[in-house]
Amino acid sequence: MTTRWLTPEEQRAWRAYIASSLLLEDAIDRQLQQDAGMPHLYYSILSVLSESPEQRLRMTDLAERLKITRSRLTYAVTRLEKDGMLRREACRYDKRGSIAALTDAGFAVLERAAPGHVETVRSFVFDRLSEEQVAQLEEISAAIAQGLQEDGTRPTSDDVPWRRRSSTACS
Numbered sequence: 001m002t003t004r005w006l007t008p009e010e011q012r013a014w015r016a017y018i019a020s021s022l023l024l025e026d027a028i029d030r031q032l033q034q035d036a037g038m039p040h041l042y043y044s045i046l047s048v049l050s051e052s053p054e055q056r057l058r059m060t061d062l063a064e065r066l067k068i069t070r071s072r073l074t075y076a077v078t079r080l081e082k083d084g085m086l087r088r089e090a091c092r093y094d095k096r097g098s099i100a101a102l103t104d105a106g107f108a109v110l111e112r113a114a115p116g117h118v119e120t121v122r123s124f125v126f127d128r129l130s131e132e133q134v135a136q137l138e139e140i141s142a143a144i145a146q147g148l149q150e151d152g153t154r155p156t157s158d159d160v161p162w163r164r165r166s167s168t169a170c171s
Contacts, residue, residue, distance in 0.1 A: 024124055031120040036113035041068070041076055043117060046085060046110040049102040056101035058091060067145075085109055 006014060028040045036043065048065050049055050057065070063073045077100050080086045085106030091097035102110075126134060 027124055028117070028120055031116055032113060035116040036109055038109075038113075041066070041072075042080055042085075043110070043113060045073070045076055045080060045100070046102060046106050047114075049086065049100060050107060050110055054101075055107070056089070056099050058094075059088075059098050059100055062100055080106065 025040065032038055032040055032043050044066055045062065048062060049057060059073060059077070060070065062077075063070045066073065077086065077088065081088060084103060086103055087101050089099040089101055091099055125137075129137065
């Protein structure tokens with residue numbers, strides 16, 4: 001098999017994407033740590049739950065929406081539960097499953113952190129783009145995400161993070 005090296009244009013685009021995504025994630029994490037004492041992932045968990053019916057979701061559905069592994073979600077939920085921002089409930093339909101439910105305290109933290117978070121996203125992303133570029137950003141991001149979630153058939157269990165099993169080989 002022959003390696004399909006990136007063209008100079010592709011290489012510049014790739015490096016610009018990597019730089020922007022790392023710098024943006026760092027800026028968002030710093031703002032949320034300062035304003036709410038939590039990383040972006042924790043804020044995202046609270047945000048997704050706040051937008052869900054009855055402010056609760058099955059853990060597997062939450063992992064899928066966040067595009068993360070179940071083990072990473074479990075770790076974050078355990079911390080948020082310890083801090084009183086959410087609670088876990090048994091799933092009525094599946095004895096093996098559990099539900100993450102946003103608490104009033106978690107919603108209050110989210111309400112306090114949201115204005116600063118939105119301002120950070122707006123100032124570092126949307127204030128720098130034209131309307132056309134915003135539409136292009138959505139289109140490009142959706143195409144990449146779709147391609148990573150499907151290969152033209154059904155994804156296998158290891159194709160997406162929320163379906164992966166944790167490694168049992170731990171030291």
